[in-house]
Amino acid sequence: MDADAVAPGVGAADWERRSVVRVLPVARPRKLAKVPFVELADGALQGVVSSGSDIARVYVSAIAAGSHEASCSTNNNRPCGGGGVRCNHIRALVDEAVVQYGIAQVARYLRVELEEDDSSGGDLLRRLSGGAGPTVAARVFSRFLAHLSYLEVPATAEPLPELHWFPSGVGS
Numbered sequence: 001m002d003a004d005a006v007a008p009g010v011g012a013a014d015w016e017r018r019s020v021v022r023v024l025p026v027a028r029p030r031k032l033a034k035v036p037f038v039e040l041a042d043g044a045l046q047g048v049v050s051s052g053s054d055i056a057r058v059y060v061s062a063i064a065a066g067s068h069e070a071s072c073s074t075n076n077n078r079p080c081g082g083g084g085v086r087c088n089h090i091r092a093l094v095d096e097a098v099v100q101y102g103i104a105q106v107a108r109y110l111r112v113e114l115e116e117d118d119s120s121g122g123d124l125l126r127r128l129s130g131g132a133g134p135t136v137a138a139r140v141f142s143r144f145l146a147h148l149s150y151l152e153v154p155a156t157a158e159p160l161p162e163l164h165w166f167p168s169g170v171g172s
Contacts, residue, residue, distance in 0.1 A: 027102035035096035037144040040109045045097050046140045048075075049089040059089040060137035060144075066111045069133025075141040086125065095121035 036058075038047035046062035059080055061072040072080035072089045080087050097106045098121040107114045112127045153160065 026100050027105075028099050030096055030099040035092050037140075037147065038093060038096050038100055039143070040097070040101065040106065041143075042136075042139070044136065045093065045106060045110055046136060047093050047096070048141065048144045049092050052088065058141075060135075060140045061087075061089045061093045062133070062136045062140060063090065063094070063110060063128065064130065064133055065109055067133070068110065068112075068128040068130030070128070070130060071133045071135045071137075073135050073137045075137055077135055077137050079135075091121065091125060094125050097121070098124065 033050065035047055035049050038045070043066075044062045044064045046060070049059045049061050051057035051059060058075055059072055060075055061070070061080075063070045070086075070090055072082070072087050074080075080089055082088050094106070101109075103114065103119060103121075103124060106112075107118075107124055107127075110124075110128070112124060114124070114127065118124065118127070
């Protein structure tokens with residue numbers, strides 16, 4: 001493995017022992033209360049968004065790359081009542097994705113052409129052209145629950161095979 005592939009400050013022996021790849025830092029730190037889960041995966045920007053009116057309810061929102069078809073429903077597949085594909089949950093998801101990944105990376109993933117002065121989630125949302133798409137709530141919510149389960153794994157110095165992709169304390 002070449003020296004450029006190793007995270008700064010980590011020797012080759014550490015790299016081989018940890019078996020992790022260098023992870024790009026988030027564009028900006030974000031708060032998780034409104035959008036606890038956002039990812040660019042499975043050909044979509046997708047995530048879990050907290051309800052604004054019921055603390056026990058969450059919505060699963062997604063925008064497909066390329067077609068820009070959007071869906072928003074509860075984790076129980078009840079449709080969002082907030083105005084279709086431009087509901088507040090979709091807006092919050094896009095805003096948090098821009099904070100997490102940066103507008104350029106989100107736009108590239110969704111295959112959206114930005115203008116020079118576009119800098120916010122709202123700017124990106126205005127460039128989307130799709131209508132309503134199929135719901136992905138079950139799949140995305142299941143991924144979210146899987147990520148939450150990692151919070152319950154006891155602390156250990158032993159490797160966890162299912163977490164080989166997760167960045168360990170590189171640089172800390």
